Amino acid sequence: MRTLGLLRRRRALLNCAPISHDRVADRSMRAAVSRGDGSDEFVNQQNFDRAIAELVHLVPIPPESAEWFAEKDAIRVPKWTWRKIVLNPAVLAISSAVVVIAGIFAFHLVGQLNDFPGSATARKLLTVAGSTRSVMLDPVSAEAGTLSDLFFMKHGLEHYDVPDEFADFQTFGCRVFDDDESQRIAQIWVGEKRMQFFLFPAERDGKTGAVLAFPGWRYVRQEGWVGAVTEHNGVCFMAALQGREKDLEPYLSKPKE
Amino acid sequence: MSDRKQNLPQLYRFCFLMLGDSRKAQEILNTTLREAAVRAAQGELPREPFWLFREARWRCLEASKTDLQPEALDMDEHDITPQASSQIKQLDPAQLAIWISAAPDPQRTALALFYLDEFDYLEILDIAELKLSTLSRCLRQGRRQLQAWLDAKHPGASKT
Numbered sequence: 001m002r003t004l005g006l007l008r009r010r011r012a013l014l015n016c017a018p019i020s021h022d023r024v025a026d027r028s029m030r031a032a033v034s035r036g037d038g039s040d041e042f043v044n045q046q047n048f049d050r051a052i053a054e055l056v057h058l059v060p061i062p063p064e065s066a067e068w069f070a071e072k073d074a075i076r077v078p079k080w081t082w083r084k085i086v087l088n089p090a091v092l093a094i095s096s097a098v099v100v101i102a103g104i105f106a107f108h109l110v111g112q113l114n115d116f117p118g119s120a121t122a123r124k125l126l127t128v129a130g131s132t133r134s135v136m137l138d139p140v141s142a143e144a145g146t147l148s149d150l151f152f153m154k155h156g157l158e159h160y161d162v163p164d165e166f167a168d169f170q171t172f173g174c175r176v177f178d179d180d181e182s183q184r185i186a187q188i189w190v191g192e193k194r195m196q197f198f199l200f201p202a203e204r205d206g207k208t209g210a211v212l213a214f215p216g217w218r219y220v221r222q223e224g225w226v227g228a229v230t231e232h233n234g235v236c237f238m239a240a241l242q243g244r245e246k247d248l249e250p251y252l253s254k255p256k257e
Numbered sequence: 258m259s260d261r262k263q264n265l266p267q268l269y270r271f272c273f274l275m276l277g278d279s280r281k282a283q284e285i286l287n288t289t290l291r292e293a294a295v296r297a298a299q300g301e302l303p304r305e306p307f308w309l310f311r312e313a314r315w316r317c318l319e320a321s322k323t324d325l326q327p328e329a330l331d332m333d334e335h336d337i338t339p340q341a342s343s344q345i346k347q348l349d350p351a352q353l354a355i356w357i358s359a360a361p362d363p364q365r366t367a368l369a370l371f372y373l374d375e376f377d378y379l380e381i382l383d384i385a386e387l388k389l390s391t392l393s394r395c396l397r398q399g400r401r402q403l404q405a406w407l408d409a410k411h412p413g414a415s416k417t
Contacts, residue, residue, distance in 0.1 A: 009389075011393070012389050012390055012392075012393035013378075013389070013393070015392075015393040015394075015396050015397045016371070016378035016381075016389070016392055016393055016396060018374075018377055018378070019371075019372075019374045020374055024377070026379070029377075029378065041336075041337070044336075044337040044338065044339055044341065045337055045400065047339070047341065047342050048337045048341045048342065048345070048400060048404070049371075049372070049400075050342070051341065051342040051345035051346065052345055052353065052372045052403075053372050053373075053374040055345055055346075055348055055350055055353055056270060056274065056350065056353070056372045056373060056374070057270075057374070058350045059269075059270045059273055059274075059350040059354065060350075061266050061269055061270075062269075062279060062283055064283060065265075065269050065283050065286050065287070066266075068265055068286070068287075068290050069265045069266060
């Protein structure tokens, strides 16, 4: 049965054998042609086909139609240029979406790079700084560095110390309040550039309870306010003012006396 | 589109063989090329190979639907003879085109595409959407019927 099928296929291929030998398309056709090559029937068929093809090539082309052939580029597929690709609405939409996503990603990445233990609390306190009015504080006129004793004696807050860089500033007032996480926060208002100081517990490891310390000063920004934060003895200190980092820099680089 | 896929003189010859009428073949060629030019300008030209031939074929079949149809006859069939070449040489291309255009489809398409000597059998199967067995039968039968017609037309030549 298989042999019969093969013979039938070879016969079918021979009937479709190309007129020009350079058009032998595939191996099966090549095999069929080479087997049939010697037979009278196939030779007659090839001569017959060749004669008809030659006759077909004698079909004259009318001059009206020949005009089409002169315009070789009439049916050229327009090439894609960079300009076309860029101005394609789909490409524009996708690239805008990618830019927006990349922007959001970069914003979060930069934000995370600036993060440090306690940065979330510091940002919340900058919002508090923006909404605080002087009447909300208890009037206190003293050097900021001396308020540590007040916080300890009156509120039992240990190590709520103002760093040396800001210890000499004259205060207008201060208060102690609980934030939304029931943390005790000390707030001090000083005359220098209407600066505000905040003292709050440093962030701790959830499992071990150890203080998550970080070295030096770190900046946070929120709603036009900037804060410089440092940690010491499990308490964070933040000096905040309305402005930019460069407004705080001179105080932080001031050498200790 | 590569030059072979838009061999326009061959496209005209194909239309001529399909219709057997130079004026109609020109019309179909013009319509097909105009359509292709418009599509190309809009960037919507199909990327499939031999689109022009496929399009022209359907237009030819459509155009010949309105023509007078040849009577369905059992045509004579003769074996191909060695003298066939000389019989064919006595033919005019228009006579051959009229004979092919009178054949029923798909035999008409198969003969027109095959004798253009432009495509291999796989490409013909693709353009005409045929199976190998059908193409083979159409060509074999077509040759034998054409031989019978040649014998009837030039009886002397077959005896020489």
